[in-house]
Amino acid sequence: MLDQQITADKSSAGAASDTNTVDRALKPAHLKRLRFIFSKGRPVHVGTLGPMDLDLLAAGMLKCPTVDDVLGRSASAVLAITELGVRTLKVDLDARRAVCDVHHTLGGRLAHWLRETKGRMTWENVTFDRDYSTRLALDELDGWYQARLDVVACAVTPTARLADIAAYEVKVSVADFRADLANPKKLAASRDIAQAAWYCTPMGLLQPSQLPEGFGLICEGKTGDFTVLKRAKRKKDFEPHRDTLMTLVRRRATVPESAE
Structure with missing residues (x-):
């Protein structure tokens, strides 16, 4: 599981917050995966889920809703970014802007x-x-x-x-x-x-x-x-x-x- 801590108010997960701080132990590859999914602007269909997806799902930054085709069978795995994932990307962006x-x-x-x-x-x-x-x-x-x-x-x-x-x-x-x-x-x-x-x-x-x-x-x-x-x-x-x-x-x- 991703060794990651997010300081946030868990009781108000649905509310936007700009006071979160992301542990920099979050690997660049995880952030790259989050940025990719965010850039699509919609849930992303993927052939298979990998260890990186498991890390992000367990950390609450991604979710994997079930999508059914017309026959009622699972069409494919789908990943969507959560509010926590969005806030994580925003904290990382602000940090990179500060360095720039x-x-x-x-x-x-x-x-x-x-x-x-x-x-x-x-x-x-x-x-x-x-x-x-x-x-x-x-x-x-x-x-x-x-x-x-x-x-x-x-x-x-x-x-x-x-x-x-x-x-x-x-x-x-x-x-x-x-x-x-x-x-x-x-x-x-x-x-x-x-x-x-x-x-x-x-x-x-x-x-x-x-x-x-x-x-x-x-x-x-x-x-x-x-x-x-x-x-x-x-x-x-x-x-x-x-x-x-x-x-x-x-x-x-x-x-x-x-x-x-």
């Missing part, structure tokens, strides 16, 4: 610091594409073809050769950082797009020794106060690819106030 808010606000503060302290132009949440012909020309057909970077910064200059483009990946959890390490294409994209690649985290989250080869580390101590713990390795004679430049031109930069 922390992530985005840290990225925003980093971009502001780069502009006003370092005099750099910045972009936030930029998606870069590398099409088939580009990968073919670079002999990297199995390489990355799309990547989203949290913050990109470059010098205020009209010359691409002097742009000194830097890519910053913002991390607010060790799990998110480990997911990057497990995705070599994501790491390669940061290196290919920019002359220098960095990680930005809250102070104490990561140590410089944990970083992939060539990456730098910048950390926030007090709010808005950033410290470089390890400098990124800058590539010599680097010129950004035309696809990178077109992406940045299309998105337009936020420039330092002194440059406006």
Whole structure:
């Protein structure tokens, strides 16, 4: 049985409640199953019931009403989400939104610091594409073809050769950082797009020794106060690819106030 506790008023199970707290021992696979059934907006017919369904049924997050065909025989197993299941998904959604808010606000503060302290132009949440012909020309057909970077910064200059483009990946959890390490294409994209690649985290989250080869580390101590713990390795004679430049031109930069 699912090792799960829901803090709720059992005597008012039919009433909506936003004070429930879900034990984070609930496995991601259970939440994925709940989200799938919720997304259908109606009871879902399934061929067979599995152990995961049993966990959720026993926890009261799913129900399995009997559906009969015209001959009076059981047509198939049917799963429907309960109010408890809906509240569980809402608590999980709020928790994930809170993490995203922390992530985005840290990225925003980093971009502001780069502009006003370092005099750099910045972009936030930029998606870069590398099409088939580009990968073919670079002999990297199995390489990355799309990547989203949290913050990109470059010098205020009209010359691409002097742009000194830097890519910053913002991390607010060790799990998110480990997911990057497990995705070599994501790491390669940061290196290919920019002359220098960095990680930005809250102070104490990561140590410089944990970083992939060539990456730098910048950390926030007090709010808005950033410290470089390890400098990124800058590539010599680097010129950004035309696809990178077109992406940045299309998105337009936020420039330092002194440059406006």
